[in-house]
Amino acid sequence: MKLSFYGAAEMVTGSCYLLETDKHKILIDCGMFQGDADSEDLNRNMFDFEPAKIDFLLLTHAHIDHSGRIPLLAKRGFSGEILATKATRELCAIMLPDSGYIQEMETEWTNRKRLRAGRPLVEPLYTAADAEDSLKYFRAINYDETIEITEEIKIRYKDAGHILGSAIIELWVKEKGETVKLVFSGDLGNKDMPIMKNPSLIDEADYLIMETTYGNKTHDNAKNNILFLLDIIINTIENGGNIVIPSFAVGRTQEILYMLNMMKESEFSKIKSIPVYVDSPLAINATNVFLNNQDLFDDETKSLIKMGDNPFEFPNLVFTKTAEESKAINFHEGSSIIVSASGMCDAGRIKHHLKHNLWRGNSSVVFVGYQAKGTLGRKILEGQKKVKIFGEDIYVNCKIYNLNGLSGHADKNGLIDWFSSFTKKPAKIFLTHGEEDSLKEFSQILQDKFDSKAEIVHMGETIEIESSIDSIVNIPEKYYAKDNRSEMLLDDIKTMMYALKEAAIGDEKLADRSKTIILTKKIENILSGLEDIDKVMKS
Incomplete structure (x- = not known):
């Protein structure tokens, strides 16, 4: 195998x-x-x-x-x-x-x-x-x-x-x-x-x-990241900017909606009236798939839905499907939260929103997922001050955040x-x-x-891929007794057997596995003499 x-x-x-x-x-x-x-x-x-x-x-x-x-x-x-x-x-x-x-x-x-x-x-x-x-x-x-x-x-x-x-x-x-x-x-x-x-x-x-x-x-605490996200949103809104969140259409977008729902439902929330745009037809369809598989949700989410609180719906949430609706977001007067794919910024509508917001000193871009090497998202996250989008040089003047606790x-x-x-x-x-x-x-x-x-x-x-290690040699069942000293000896012998076997397999000059057979046979001989050793140890 x-x-x-x-x-x-x-x-x-x-x-x-x-x-x-x-x-x-x-x-x-x-x-x-x-x-x-x-x-x-x-x-x-x-x-x-x-x-x-x-x-x-x-x-x-x-x-x-x-x-x-x-x-x-x-x-x-x-x-x-x-x-x-x-x-x-x-x-x-x-x-x-x-x-x-x-x-x-x-x-x-x-x-x-x-x-x-x-x-x-x-x-x-x-x-x-x-x-x-x-x-x-x-x-x-x-x-x-x-x-x-x-x-x-x-x-x-x-x-x-x-x-x-x-x-x-x-x-x-x-x-x-x-x-x-x-x-x-x-x-x-x-x-x-x-x-x-x-x-x-x-x-x-x-x-x-x-x-x-x-x-x-090591990720930051997820709950702390939710509070940090709320602070980012409030501070950006107070400065008149937009919050752009590059997000994977499947998984991360739904989690972000869940968190924004919690924030907006708070009695003292300052972001209730701020529009949230989910600008990804794929994310919209994926959210429907989530709702069709509620049996896979954790208990907390199931309880919310049972009480009539759909975490993927709240006031001022806008799902944009058409290209025209997507373009209109960047002409909205006032601040907004834009959740868009792709999560690594290499394709899709997110590139348009980055083009319109990266140069703005009062806007924020919040990364909430892994950015692979070479992607636009990775370049921005690593502090590159100028990036190329649709053939145009765009300066990065906005605030950049990485909430790895939401990964x-x-x-x-x-x-x-x-x-x-x-x-x-x-x-x-x-x-x-x-x-x-x-x-x-x-x-x-x-x-x-x-x-x-x-x-x-x-x-x-x-x-x-070879047979399971315990079956490579015949270890008598009686040597699995709960005597700690015997178990330690067995562990040492098994460790030695692993090393010998790896050495045999790793010998590129071998045309077959004859060396493996010889070495494992030696281990079997050692194990066959364990009875006398066991008696000495117990005495």
Whole structure:
């Protein structure tokens, strides 16, 4: 069995992993790369596998960096099943066609420039029609339901708490009489956030593939961030400016609406009369999907709705659908709050609002989500004083804020808490979905805090997945007695066995696994003599 990493390796976007067994090929996520020009090249490259030979695609959630190349996968020959939660399927049904539409519009704009320059024209990565066609492969499954997708493979989806429908994937594979359990964390949510439940905890895994988006950062308290957001809004309004919030259409926009609803309902609120514009047709459709899946909300949100308080509705909230309505926002007299996509500022209507507000000293731009390297949002957040929008240089004179406590990703402490829930620690850990500093620091944390060695995977890397560690040698059951000294000795021997086995597998000169067999046999011989050692220790 082999596991290959074709995205989100030493980067945050483009999630895509391929698991190959003796009989099947399974893809976990098929996301779009986001950021600089190199990301576009990565998106257009041929897949490192044959799409027509993929049997299943297991999708963790609907965000484009996890789902965005599904239409391209289908366009290039995939015809297997895409397994996702009901909410993820419904969100993909609006997000993927929207992504296709953006591909078409951006290609049209690019081709006008290429035509004037006498350069050959390009085609969109995929179209809205391609995206619609890919939806026929989706199959909805429920959380906490164990499903046998083949005779050898079982899966179970657990709530990841990241966005509506997001999942941690547990996967059991039986090969050569041995069952191996792999866990793919997907994107783990930030705890105690509005609407979403906290991430589910997992008891055990042989192999863990874990995200580390914020593996080296600690978020501010979410409640403090809500108060800080209120202060930002009030101060900006008093100065006559606008509050521009670049927000992901799915997840973050709904959470922002929830918070603004709370603020406006306060008896002493100073922002009741301030208009709030949600300027994203995708966000409007996504909000409807949220309302169609209220069973996934946390208890607090369910209680609000039961009392008749829809957190996505309040006075002076305006959903703008047409381009004309969007343009009119920037001619509104007086202050306003503008929530618009895309969250990283690289596409969509948010670029127009930034163009109209970045240069204004009395306006504020509030970031509430991760900004990938190379994106317009990252450039602004890192303090770049001049950015190019629609070919025009725009000076950054407004106030820039980053409310990382409102992130949909778990921070360093959240990741540690989630990992600590494993009662049986994974024998192998592979860290993905993080930038270099984050990956290195979190890898060291796992080593120092849990004595767990984690590997940072590289783009295109393939690893061998073998039988679960405890089945590599025959450890007699009686040596699992509760005697602490015996347990310590066993732990030392097992640790030595891991090291020897890794050394054997890592020897590139070996043509087979003969060295592994010899070394593990030596360990078995050591274990067979434990009875005498055990008697001496107990005496």
